[in-house]
Amino acid sequence: MLGYDEPLVDSLPRGTVDSFAGTGNPFSFGDLRPGETVLDIGCGAGFDTLIASRQVGPSGRVIAVDMTPAMLEKTAAGARELGLANVDCRQGLAEELPVDDESVDVVISNGVINLCPDKVAVMKGVLRVLKPGGRFQIADIIVHKEVPQGAKDDIDLWSG
């Protein structure tokens, strides 16, 4: 599935996997390091959050941000099920990240920024929260042709 290791996917809670809505694999640029602080923007049900949580280990931390409380609850439930105590769920917008300046080593995100009208604001926020020398690893979708307003207004095309 999208380049994720199958045994890794199988080790995640069923509900987390079933609700996965990512468009790629942010870890394709490399795994995270133990002890790192990670921010997952638009964590959804927490698929990547849980993978990141295991990679950074107990000395690291994953801040999982989503605007939808129901998705944050799924992420928290998944972390509880796996006994992961280093996941910090926060409600907020990608455009106004509820995260301190220069406090994060790595920002990950999967299938979210295409949904954000102000992509420059999102990436400026990523720059703000990253420590100097910190990195982002993002999976998303892009369109190569202009999408007409009628398609943009079709709510069915925004969801899976």
Add this chain to the structure above:
Amino acid sequence: MLEHVGFTDVRWGPQVDVFSGSKHESDAKEFDTRGVTFAGIKPSSEGASRTNN
């Protein structure tokens, strides 16, 4: 845009057809929609970023 915001070492992974087999496959094809991965770094020294405004 990413360099303009202030990132360096911006890298793009291969583009993939993520909607193949989904119910929106034909819409995705119509707008030439692709899955992408990209990565970048926040410069460690102040002067290394181009602009942040």
